[in-house]
Amino acid sequence: MEKTLTNINLDVKSMVLCSIFSALYVVGAFIQIPLPNSDYFTLQYLFIILSAMVLSPKKALLSVCIYLALGLAGFPVFAAGGGITYILKPSFGYLIGFAVSSYIVSYLLNNRNKKFSNFFMAGIVGFLIIYVIGFIYKYTALNLFMGVKTPWLVIFLGAFPIDMPGDLIATILAAILAPKIRRAVYADGR
Numbered sequence: 001m002e003k004t005l006t007n008i009n010l011d012v013k014s015m016v017l018c019s020i021f022s023a024l025y026v027v028g029a030f031i032q033i034p035l036p037n038s039d040y041f042t043l044q045y046l047f048i049i050l051s052a053m054v055l056s057p058k059k060a061l062l063s064v065c066i067y068l069a070l071g072l073a074g075f076p077v078f079a080a081g082g083g084i085t086y087i088l089k090p091s092f093g094y095l096i097g098f099a100v101s102s103y104i105v106s107y108l109l110n111n112r113n114k115k116f117s118n119f120f121m122a123g124i125v126g127f128l129i130i131y132v133i134g135f136i137y138k139y140t141a142l143n144l145f146m147g148v149k150t151p152w153l154v155i156f157l158g159a160f161p162i163d164m165p166g167d168l169i170a171t172i173l174a175a176i177l178a179p180k181i182r183r184a185v186y187a188d189g190r
């Protein structure tokens, strides 16, 4: 299809947004409360879900991949630093979950009515993806890679009192903010 000036403008706009979100994941990782069992309450989740609600599936995934590449290359942009050995850390599963959920949440919203309930439901799917992948990885990392015997209940209870309620509130916040950001950014009502 022929590229019009408007198409190019929109593309530049979403690429800029994509980079802004990658930077926000870094900021989100710095705003944190360290918790037991290599867990951290951070604002990464809020920005991941928000970007998935605002960007197209490929752009949302790209913004997370840029972030992961920066961290794995050694920049201390994750909650506990960075570097290739970060893949052995118990919290790395959440980072994988960010990539998977960013694509799926955005995909679920494609061509959907942009009402709060659709944003919220898609966000809840993202929440479940991040926690399921995060928990399985954390269990494997602690029990197998690090040899620290940790039952599933301890993994679940570690995230239950602070992370999960915080991220449910973040999902609501993202579902409220996303339609407003989309209206401001996409003049074509996407």
Ligand SMILES: O=C(O)CCCC[C@@H]1SC[C@@H]2NC(=O)N[C@@H]21
Pocket: 029, 040, 041, 042, 043, 044, 045, 077, 078, 079, 080, 091, 092, 094, 095, 130, 134, 163, 164, 166, 167
């Ligand atoms: O090591 C990292 O950078 C990833 C940290 C991930 C923290 C997870 S995301 C889901 C849950 N909610 C939080 O606030 N913390 C955990």
